[in-house]
Amino acid sequence: MRQPVELLARRFSLVDVAVILTVVALLYTLIHLGAGMAEPLHMGAKIDLNPVNLPYYVGRSLLRMFIALTASLVFSIVYGYWAAYSRRAEKILIPLLDILQSVPVLGFLSATITGLVALFPNSMLGAELASIFAVFTAQAWNITYGFYQSLRTIPRELRDAAAVFRLNWWHRLWQLELPFSVISLVYNAMMSFAGSWFFLSASEAITVLNRQIYLPGLGSYLATAIMHKDIKALILSIITMAVTIVLVDQFFWRPVAIWSQRFKLEQTKEQTESHWLLKVLQRSSLVRAFGNRVLEPMQRRLITSGGRLVAGTAESGLGAGIKRIVHLLGIFLLLLLAGYTAYYGYRGILLIAQLGFEGVLNLFRLGFYSLLRVVVAVALGTLIMLPLGVYLGWDAERARRWQPFITFAASFPANMLFPFFTILFLRLHISQEWGAIPLMMLGTQWYILFNVIAGVSSLPNDLKEAAAVLGIKGWKRWRYFILPGIFPFLVTGGITAAGGAWNATIVAEVVSWGDHTLQATGLGAYITNATEAGNWPAIIGGIIVMSLYVVAINRLFWRRLYHLAEVKYHVE
Amino acid sequence: MEALIELRGVTKKYPLGERSEVTVLEDISLAVRQGEFLGILGPSGSGKSTLLRMMAGLVKPTSGEVLYKGRPLDGVNPGVAMVFQTFALYPWLTVLENVALPLLVRGYPWETCREKALQIIDMVGLDGFESAYPKELSGGMRQRVGVARALIAEPDVLLMDEPFSALDVLTAENLRRDLLKLWLEEKIPTKAIVLVTHNIEEAVYLCDRILVLSRDPGRIIAEVAVNLPHWRERKNPRFTALVDEIYTILTRRKIPAAPPAPPAPRRLPVARVGAVTGLVEYLLEVGGRADLYALGEKFAMDLEDLLPIVEAAEITGLVRVQEGDIELTSAGRRFAAAPLLERKEIFREQILQNVRRIRWIVSVLSSKANRRMPREFFLSVLEQHFSPEEARIQLDILIDWGRYAELFGYDEDSRCLYLEEGETVG
Numbered sequence: 001m002r003q004p005v006e007l008l009a010r011r012f013s014l015v016d017v018a019v020i021l022t023v024v025a026l027l028y029t030l031i032h033l034g035a036g037m038a039e040p041l042h043m044g045a046k047i048d049l050n051p052v053n054l055p056y057y058v059g060r061s062l063l064r065m066f067i068a069l070t071a072s073l074v075f076s077i078v079y080g081y082w083a084a085y086s087r088r089a090e091k092i093l094i095p096l097l098d099i100l101q102s103v104p105v106l107g108f109l110s111a112t113i114t115g116l117v118a119l120f121p122n123s124m125l126g127a128e129l130a131s132i133f134a135v136f137t138a139q140a141w142n143i144t145y146g147f148y149q150s151l152r153t154i155p156r157e158l159r160d161a162a163a164v165f166r167l168n169w170w171h172r173l174w175q176l177e178l179p180f181s182v183i184s185l186v187y188n189a190m191m192s193f194a195g196s197w198f199f200l201s202a203s204e205a206i207t208v209l210n211r212q213i214y215l216p217g218l219g220s221y222l223a224t225a226i227m228h229k230d231i232k233a234l235i236l237s238i239i240t241m242a243v244t245i246v247l248v249d250q251f252f253w254r255p256v257a258i259w260s261q262r263f264k265l266e267q268t269k270e271q272t273e274s275h276w277l278l279k280v281l282q283r284s285s286l287v288r289a290f291g292n293r294v295l296e297p298m299q300r301r302l303i304t305s306g307g308r309l310v311a312g313t314a315e316s317g318l319g320a321g322i323k324r325i326v327h328l329l330g331i332f333l334l335l336l337l338a339g340y341t342a343y344y345g346y347r348g349i350l351l352i353a354q355l356g357f358e359g360v361l362n363l364f365r366l367g368f369y370s371l372l373r374v375v376v377a378v379a380l381g382t383l384i385m386l387p388l389g390v391y392l393g394w395d396a397e398r399a400r401r402w403q404p405f406i407t408f409a410a411s412f413p414a415n416m417l418f419p420f421f422t423i424l425f426l427r428l429h430i431s432q433e434w435g436a437i438p439l440m441m442l443g444t445q446w447y448i449l450f451n452v453i454a455g456v457s458s459l460p461n462d463l464k465e466a467a468a469v470l471g472i473k474g475w476k477r478w479r480y481f482i483l484p485g486i487f488p489f490l491v492t493g494g495i496t497a498a499g500g501a502w503n504a505t506i507v508a509e510v511v512s513w514g515d516h517t518l519q520a521t522g523l524g525a526y527i528t529n530a531t532e533a534g535n536w537p538a539i540i541g542g543i544i545v546m547s548l549y550v551v552a553i554n555r556l557f558w559r560r561l562y563h564l565a566e567v568k569y570h571v572e
Numbered sequence: 573m574e575a576l577i578e579l580r581g582v583t584k585k586y587p588l589g590e591r592s593e594v595t596v597l598e599d600i601s602l603a604v605r606q607g608e609f610l611g612i613l614g615p616s617g618s619g620k621s622t623l624l625r626m627m628a629g630l631v632k633p634t635s636g637e638v639l640y641k642g643r644p645l646d647g648v649n650p651g652v653a654m655v656f657q658t659f660a661l662y663p664w665l666t667v668l669e670n671v672a673l674p675l676l677v678r679g680y681p682w683e684t685c686r687e688k689a690l691q692i693i694d695m696v697g698l699d700g701f702e703s704a705y706p707k708e709l710s711g712g713m714r715q716r717v718g719v720a721r722a723l724i725a726e727p728d729v730l731l732m733d734e735p736f737s738a739l740d741v742l743t744a745e746n747l748r749r750d751l752l753k754l755w756l757e758e759k760i761p762t763k764a765i766v767l768v769t770h771n772i773e774e775a776v777y778l779c780d781r782i783l784v785l786s787r788d789p790g791r792i793i794a795e796v797a798v799n800l801p802h803w804r805e806r807k808n809p810r811f812t813a814l815v816d817e818i819y820t821i822l823t824r825r826k827i828p829a830a831p832p833a834p835p836a837p838r839r840l841p842v843a844r845v846g847a848v849t850g851l852v853e854y855l856l857e858v859g860g861r862a863d864l865y866a867l868g869e870k871f872a873m874d875l876e877d878l879l880p881i882v883e884a885a886e887i888t889g890l891v892r893v894q895e896g897d898i899e900l901t902s903a904g905r906r907f908a909a910a911p912l913l914e915r916k917e918i919f920r921e922q923i924l925q926n927v928r929r930i931r932w933i934v935s936v937l938s939s940k941a942n943r944r945m946p947r948e949f950f951l952s953v954l955e956q957h958f959s960p961e962e963a964r965i966q967l968d969i970l971i972d973w974g975r976y977a978e979l980f981g982y983d984e985d986s987r988c989l990y991l992e993e994g995e996t997v998g
Binding site for chain 1: 625628630648650652653654656657658659660662663664665673674676677678679680681682707721725731
């Protein structure tokens with residue numbers, strides 16, 4: 001039983017003071033950071049390399065990340081819900097999601113930035129939105145797909161219970177669907193958030209139509225450091241990035257992930273993990289009183305009042321009306337989408353036509369060079385990460401110990417390390433034609449490592465023991481036990497790594513240090529150059545050809561391997 | 573007396589791929605009467621859960637009518653609540669919140685919901701656990717929460733879908749007694765209870781009337797009135813006689829009442845040769861004959877698990893089932909006594925003689941020059957009669973039997989079935 005009187009009677013503690021101060025500080029920071037977002041265009045164009053400014057830049061970068069995350073979550077819930085409950089919409093939405101997921105997002109960045117900057121010609125808001133949009137596109141699809149999948153895997157009996165006990169859709173959303181999906185939402189949000197640092201740092205400083213735009217943020221700080229050949233600032237920005245990733249993980253994702261375990265469906269009592277931040281919050285009587293007297297009643301009000309509203313509209317016949325409207329709206333949206341695609345598809349084709357046959361052929365030639373680099377990067381990455389992953393994953397304890405480091409390395413935006421390689425390449429006179437490959441590997445090999453470790457950890461222990469007892473060693477052990485056992489995971493890692501590598505071509509095929517620029521022959525470099533020059537036919541043609549390459553290879557190569565992995569190398 | 577829920581000529585079919593469909597329930601007519609504890613008993617595949625869900629309005633019949641108090645159902649039945657096999661509690665809600673949920677969503681203020689929920693929680697014996705989460709409770713306690721949640725909105729009819737089958741024996745027995753007590757002492761305003769189960773004893777222990785379903789498709793093959801006074805003794809000869817009677821009904825293969833529909837494709841029971849061998853060996857040890865019901869007890873197996881093995885032994889002509897007894901045939905005797913190689917030979921003869929699909933596979937294989945055929949071929953033929961999942965299971969059984977009999981083999985790598993060397997069609 002809850003005793004509100006007792007709660008009020010309890011003394012205010014130091015913890016409560018700390019909580020109040022933190023809330024106030026957070027609110028102030030938010031207002032301060034937010035105020036900078038809509039400044040006139042010229043003001044934000046300079047980045048001050050003085051380290052004093054770093055916290056502000058970090059704050060602005062984080063604000064972008066979290067706005068994008070919020071947008072991604074809202075988008076995911078609406079889109080996923082729609083796809084899961086409308087059979088008609090599902091047929092369009094899910095394949096669309098599949099394509100959006102595999103298309104190189106960075107290629108579109110140039111198009112969206114140009115468009116949004118044109119929309120707000122005198123304010124930073126356009127560029128700000130474009131950057132947020134870039135991060136959004138790196139986060140949203142995964143979360144959406146996860147939410148959709150999770151909606152579809154709600155056990156039948158839980159659904160039946162909701163129906164028998166007469167929960168309407170509003171009740172169901174809050175009492176069943178969202179709670180059930182919390183784990184998936186949190187997990188995918190965490191992964192996507194980590195992966196999107198790369199896009200943030202690539203989208204803050206960009207040249208559009210021969211105009212440099214620097215959004216105040218860590219990415220711009222780095223870009224400015226590169227321009228000024230300021231090694232000190234370069235190192236400083238990398239350290240700041242690392243610290244930021246660790247702090248966000250510790251103060252945000254860890255507590256959220258631990259909190260989300262409450263929603264686990266398994267009916268077993270597992271060891272309860274805890275986080276110091278959650279403990280502090282639980283200890284504060286202020287937080288508890290807030291929870292008991294404000295949050296919980298509000299939650300119940302939300303369920304009862306909202307539910308009554310939904311039920312009321314259903315009874316008065318208004319519900320059917322609303323349903324019709326939503327239905328029509330859905331069809332309208334789909335038609336709009338189709339019309340939009342058709343119109344701009346047509347315009348795009350007209351633009352590409354300007355390139356001429358030769359030009360289009362050239363795109364495919366450049367795409368082929370980039371493809372070769374992607375292949376080499378993934379192959380080399382596998383060669384390095386496969387043995388390492390098997391070594392780390394073989395022993396569960398070892399895997400657990402290394403997990404945080406690998407997670408950190410994977411979420412660190414690889415493009416922030418590019419300048420060091422650029423300097424090295426310049427010194428050693430290494431051609432970027434080859435140099436781009438290690439740069440591409442830098443960000444993508446982690447996916448292979450992750451999956452190999454997961455694969456090895458999932459090998460049944462008795463199989464491992466059997467291999468040991470039978471004395472299967474050396475090459476034979478790899479050939480007959482390890483490789484078949486982790487094959488499905490290796491394929492997943494390969495797909496993700498290849499997708500990442502295509503994205504990386506856009507930032508890795510052209511790098512600069514001060515006024516030195518290294519260029520590779522490839523589609524990524526082509527798109528980057530076209531964006532800087534504002535050459536629309538080239539931008540659109542480049543993006544489309546790259547997307548074609550990615551989708552075609554997914555269908556022709558990866559999907560087959562995937563099928564093979566599912567039917568043949570499936571360890572139960 | 574007016575029926576609370578009535579089903580009239582209800583049939584349920586599910587589409588199977590593009591062309592065919594499978595009939596789960598066929599021509600079911602029944603009435604749930606005021607004041608009765610009705611049991612619906614059947615093996616797996618008899619569609620008994622689907623039947624319950626149709627009463628609840630969760631599943632719409634393909635044809636026929638479901639009525640509640642004389643009016644056809646449109647959507648979820650307003651007068652029922654349900655208790656689920658897997659409890660179906662929401663793990664993110666406390667016991668109190670789970671139990672209060674049905675009232676809360678009806679728009680009652682929280683204070684009212686809470687008071688009523690505490691009262692019911694007390695009644696089902698969970699006093700003191702109201703702020704616990706389901707995962708902190710044992711299985712039996714969880715199902716008590718499930719019962720409390722079903723009772724709070726005071727339904728006319730309480731539907732129970734195998735509510736005790738996920739619990740261990742003692743816990744289940746306790747819960748059965750407590751439920752029966754609530755019902756007999758009229759502590760709850762419920763007007764009827766419908767219990768779906770595959771446990772014959774449980775049905776005889778609790779119910780006033782039992783409807784027995786067949787499988788593939790589910791039809792009502794018997795109605796048994798249980799005229800024993802409560803509390804019933806399981807050792808009572810009348811009790812055991814009733815259990816035996818129902819056992820006999822369930823194992824009787826031919827259903828005389830069945831309409832002369834086109835011969836349904838025979839579904840092989842899902843039982844591996846190893847299990848059949850074990851059963852036959854045991855029968856030889858006990859003298860070639862045993863009571864089916866006693867056999868289930870002996871192996872501590874549910875009807876659900878035992879029946880496929882019995883049926884497999886019967887199909888292959890190794891045993892005979894009569895009036896609740898199981899008996900070795902002469903082939904069965906020879907099989908049980910023989911060494912392995914000879915056993916394989918007997919088994920080969922038996923399945924070639926009795927299982928049409930085995931003959932079909934062998935003849936398909938021997939008609940090919942290379943004596944091989946991809947698995948996909950057989951699957952696609954089977955899929956004309958079964959769902960893809962079902963077809964896969966059926967083929968796996970056929971392969972298991974064929975391999976044991978050394979009639980044909982299966983190569984996992986090329987996914988092909990092939991004829992064993994020197995084998996010809998008998």
